[in-house]
Amino acid sequence: MTAVATDLISLSATELRAGYAAGTFRPVDVLEAVLARIAERNPQINAFSETEFDRAGRKARASTGTAGLLDGVPITLKENIATVGHRLAAGTAALAEAPPQTVDGPVALLTDAQGAVRIGKTVMPDYGMLSAGVSSLHGITRSPWNPGWTVGGSSAGSAAAAAARFGPIHVGSDIGGSVRLPATWTGLAALKPTFGIVPVDPPYMGRVIGPLARTVDDVALAMAVLAEPDPLARDHTFTGPRAANWADVAGQPLADLAGLRVAVHTDAGCGLPTDPEVVAVVDAAAALFERAGAHVERIAPFASEELLHELDVFLRMRSWVDVKALPMAARDRVLPYIREWVLGAADLPGTAVIQAYHGVQALRRATVTTTEQFDVVLSPVAPVAAFPAEDPSPTNDPARAMAHIAYTAPYNFSEQPAATVNAGFTADGRPVGLQLAARRYDDVRLLQVARWYEGARPASATPAWPA
CATH class of the missing domain: 3.90.1300.10 (Amidase signature (AS) domain)
Structure with a gap:
């Protein structure tokens, strides 16, 4: 990759938005750099269950980079988040012939409404019940840090894509650690939000949807998009974020921790x-x-x-x-x-x-x-x-x-709520x-x-x- 392309894939979503506003580069420039990166690295790490490069190209060409919170920003969604035309196979070969979806899930609608450039769906292990990237349908997803290491799971492809710099924001789901565990094993920032503040379809006790990114600012930016009502009102457990102002994360930083x-x-x-x-x-x-x-x-x-x-x-x-x-x-x-x-x-x-x-x-x-x-x-x-990447779990x-x-x-x-930030090696x-x-x-x-x-x-x- 050229130095310019490497610079573009390394930028956070917050930095991309600033660059778009200043006219320094365009959403199509960023998408081209990300797609080149995917072509280079994805054959080794296996992050995607579906790619949507043609759709992403149309979105990027139509984007001004300033029309929504994620306008022109490349993102991915986990395989179990419904998108029109794609199956919900839950990472298992047993459901490989599942019918394509005819309606977008809540998160797909919310990210689309804010201009996100979705480049694909990311893989998960069977039924999302492994903390590893091992799937009977997709094979093994490997860590960008070292292909011999697990990427974690069940938001396996989400973490692999984030750490490999296939765009700055990636959306996973978590019922026992499935956002945070892959984040910790790949050095990412992530949030499992309070139950009920991000709409889920179908909802289930303990199950939430949350973002993985390389910076906390991008996690907060993603939450400003995700923590909104489902336009089709399908989540009966949805409570909303109780007037949370996600812009305060970056806009009102903590100077110290006195009294915490x-x-x-x-x-x-x-x-x-x-x-x-x-x-x-x-x-x-x-x-x-x-x-x-x-x-x-x-x-x-x-x-x-x-x-x-x-x-x-x-x-x-x-x-x-x-x-x-x-x-x-x-x-x-x-x-x-x-x-x-x-x-x-x-x-x-x-x-x-x-x-x-x-x-x-x-x-x-x-x-x-x-x-x-x-x-x-x-x-x-x-x-x-x-x-090891081949193992379904640590034991x-x-x-x-x-x-x-x-x-x-x-x-x-x-x-x-529970977040994670890389703290060492x-x-x-x-x-x-x-x-x-x-x-x-x-x-x-x-x-x-x-x-x-x-x-x-x-x-x-x-x-x-x-x-």
Whole structure:
């Protein structure tokens, strides 16, 4: 790629908007650079389930770059977000023949209305139930940092596209960590917003849609577009963002953290033990908060092996219902790891499922009651850094498929916002994200704090994006 093209793909959405307004470059220039980058890198990393380059070209040529919040900005949407003409295959070969959609989902409508140049849909693993880029339909999605490393999941292609600089904003979904986990393993900024402030179709307990980007400012810009009502009013759980002003994230930056109450949480109490390298990264971030005037306090685990087990049972049964509905021939096409995992719920009685639901509610209660006195909770996103790209999970064991989500999943079911920002690297160069969580509907202030940390972190924690 030329130096000019490399410069264009490296710009944030915020910088693109400024360049368009100044007439420095045009949306078609940026799209050409991004498409050249995709041609160069995507064969190795496998980010897309569908490409929409012709449509993107028409949008870019028609764009002035100033008609909407994302006018002329290249974006992607995750495979499970409905777009006209594309199937909802959920990453599984079992649904490879799903019919094309005839109506755009809420997020597709909202991003289109603000002028976004959608370049494609990004891949996910089977049913979105892996924290890895392993799919029976799409094969393996690999990290732009190192093709031997996982990109994470289930917003696998979203993270791969963001870290590879296939445009600045990428939209994923998250029911147990599926936005934050790929973000931490690829060095990105991301937000799992408060439940109900971004419309989802269909909605489900704990399931949210959120952005992945290379900067917190771009995460906030994306949220200004996503956190609006569905024009077709399909999400009965939608609450709206409670008058949040997303422009305050960049427009009213925090000068210091005086008076901020911060919890540090580096022992999940269950699942995989947290790698000492990951703990060291979080502890260094907490020390930075304390030096900036925050009141920092370490908290004990609020989850347990029993609660994590009940969550695993609940999610297994949810997916078993989907798999059981398939014809036998289609079931055989589901990724074997997922097939073995869901079969663990096949013979469970209704009483066990209700007990699992009660466990999920107990996890919600424990999360809220432990964290509500704090403005921000700092923790790892995952107990480990990136693992091999071919492995479906860090344990590579369906019996312990959820052993790595003890830091992320509690905030899905407590409905609290949780962001991530890269905070360091392991000795062998794998990114490590810092998770920041807050009270419900405090998303804007959470991103202000995340942006403060993004600017205050040491240079050694700032990603130099893979060339």
